[in-house]
Amino acid sequence: MKTSEKILLISLDLFNRQGERNTTSVDIAHELDISPGNLYYHYKGKDDIINALVDSYIAKINAISQVSDDHEDFYKYLFYCLESMHLFRFLFQNIAEISSQYPGIHNKLQRLAKFQRQHLRKLLTELQKNGTLIGSSEDIDLLLDIISLTLFQSLNYYQMQGDSLTDPDIVYRTLMTIYFSLHPYYREDSDNAKIKQAILNKSLVSKT
Amino acid sequence: MKTSEKILLISLDLFNRQGERNTTSVDIAHELDISPGNLYYHYKGKDDIINALVDSYIAKINAISQVSDDHEDFYKYLFYCLESMHLFRFLFQNIAEISSQYPGIHNKLQRLAKFQRQHLRKLLTELQKNGTLIGSSEDIDLLLDIISLTLFQSLNYYQMQGDSLTDPDIVYRTLMTIYFSLHPYYREDSDNAKIKQAILNKSLVSKT
DNA sequence: GTCTATATCGGGATAGAC
DNA sequence: GTCTATCCCGATATAGAC
Numbered sequence: 001m002k003t004s005e006k007i008l009l010i011s012l013d014l015f016n017r018q019g020e021r022n023t024t025s026v027d028i029a030h031e032l033d034i035s036p037g038n039l040y041y042h043y044k045g046k047d048d049i050i051n052a053l054v055d056s057y058i059a060k061i062n063a064i065s066q067v068s069d070d071h072e073d074f075y076k077y078l079f080y081c082l083e084s085m086h087l088f089r090f091l092f093q094n095i096a097e098i099s100s101q102y103p104g105i106h107n108k109l110q111r112l113a114k115f116q117r118q119h120l121r122k123l124l125t126e127l128q129k130n131g132t133l134i135g136s137s138e139d140i141d142l143l144l145d146i147i148s149l150t151l152f153q154s155l156n157y158y159q160m161q162g163d164s165l166t167d168p169d170i171v172y173r174t175l176m177t178i179y180f181s182l183h184p185y186y187r188e189d190s191d192n193a194k195i196k197q198a199i200l201n202k203s204l205v206s207k208t
Numbered sequence: 209m210k211t212s213e214k215i216l217l218i219s220l221d222l223f224n225r226q227g228e229r230n231t232t233s234v235d236i237a238h239e240l241d242i243s244p245g246n247l248y249y250h251y252k253g254k255d256d257i258i259n260a261l262v263d264s265y266i267a268k269i270n271a272i273s274q275v276s277d278d279h280e281d282f283y284k285y286l287f288y289c290l291e292s293m294h295l296f297r298f299l300f301q302n303i304a305e306i307s308s309q310y311p312g313i314h315n316k317l318q319r320l321a322k323f324q325r326q327h328l329r330k331l332l333t334e335l336q337k338n339g340t341l342i343g344s345s346e347d348i349d350l351l352l353d354i355i356s357l358t359l360f361q362s363l364n365y366y367q368m369q370g371d372s373l374t375d376p377d378i379v380y381r382t383l384m385t386i387y388f389s390l391h392p393y394y395r396e397d398s399d400n401a402k403i404k405q406a407i408l409n410k411s412l413v414s415k416t
Numbered sequence: 417g418t419c420t421a422t423a424t425c426g427g428g429a430t431a432g433a434c
Numbered sequence: 435g436t437c438t439a440t441c442c443c444g445a446t447a448t449a450g451a452c
Binding site (some may be wrong): 018019020021022093094095096097100106109110113114137142145146148149150152153154156157159160161163180181184185192 | 226228229230253301303304305308309314317318322323347350353354357358360361362364365367368369370373385388389392393
């Protein structure tokens with residue numbers, strides 16, 4: 001593997017483990033057993049590394065937004081988003097200060113979040129139209145708010161409570177919360193029980 | 209007003225406006241038109257200031273947890289909590305990194321959050337017992353999760369979206385979200401419409 | 417209590433040899 | 435591509451005069 005790729009992987013790991021703020025360029029170089037000078041040969045600095053990571057995250061999210069729109073896909077979309085957000089969780093833990101420190105990132109991530117929200121609205125509206133969900137379009141809007149909030153902030157919330165974030169299965173906990181929010185709006189004869197079971201079994205998507 | 213108090217007020221304002229990370233001791237001194245040396249006479253350093261602010265926040269939350277438990281008090285409690293959290297919002301914007309930088313704060317805030325959660329559970333259970341809310345105790349647990357998540361993370365979420373946090377009325381937006389989460393669980397003849405109207409009118413508590 | 421001046425320290429960044 | 439050595443700068447913190 002090329003050094004420049006290794007730098008990204010190790011940086012991501014360190015940022016997630018100890019926070020971006022507490023991770024210096026020297027830390028990264030040391031963890032990789034290379035010299036700081038070498039690191040600066042590959043990336044102009046920490047901001048360069050972070051920008052590369054952000055671009056990689058954005059590419060991931062964009063890639064998984066190519067789904068059709070049946071019911072299961074709604075949760076699959078959430079699952080894949082959460083999986084990626086978990087992988088890049090350092091970005092969301094202190095997005096405010098990262099944004100102010102590294103200009104340009106804020107807008108990128110904000111645009112992406114807006115896009116994700118719109119995608120979710122599309123999926124929700126589809127579920128409403130085909131009768132899986134019952135509710136006015138105002139209800140859908142408010143549901144969308146709660147779902148977005150849960151999607152983007154649940155990892156922070158778990159961390160605030162002191163829960164470990166190392167296990168990627170934590171995303172199922174978020175999915176369960178979202179399922180519960182939607183629960184009152186499912187039509188009686190919908191297939192929501194199947195979804196609930198898949199979440200509980202952590203078998204929403206086949207593990208690779 | 210004593211200098212030591214002025215330091216706390218200005219620090220809080222700067223932390224909220226530009227982030228704790230981007231605010232140096234010199235910034236604080238400069239904003240107050242005092243010398244950095246003077247600032248260090250009153251506080252050993254930034255960590256000392258932040259600890260004082262945290263203690264002040266904790267005292268505020270503890271003070272407002274002395275309420276009885278009728279329905280309105282549930283939202284009033286949320287309102288006062290949100291108001292305080294808005295006042296000290298810098299603490300929640302990057303709680304992870306602040307915690308790792310200033311040891312001791314993490315545990316304090318975590319304990320407090322746990323206490324707030326328990327208080328909410330008590331209020332919710334009361335509403336369930338007196339029939340205002342319908343739902344199993346499992347439902348109450350899951351509702352509590354969503355409400356806590358919304359309570360502690362909504363400000364972050366708004367900021368991520370790029371919404372301004374300067375207007376304290378933003379807490380009503382959070383209250384509306386929480387109301388909507390509870391909405392399906394209200395008994396038909398409960399007084400929830402009154403609450404909804406109070407939130408919409410931003411008249412839940414009389415302004416002082 | 418408050419100031420000025422200064423010491424210290426750590427992270428970011430570069431130059432130049434290999 | 436990688437290393438060593440070094441510079442630079444900004445933030446923290448202290449000393450001592452007023």
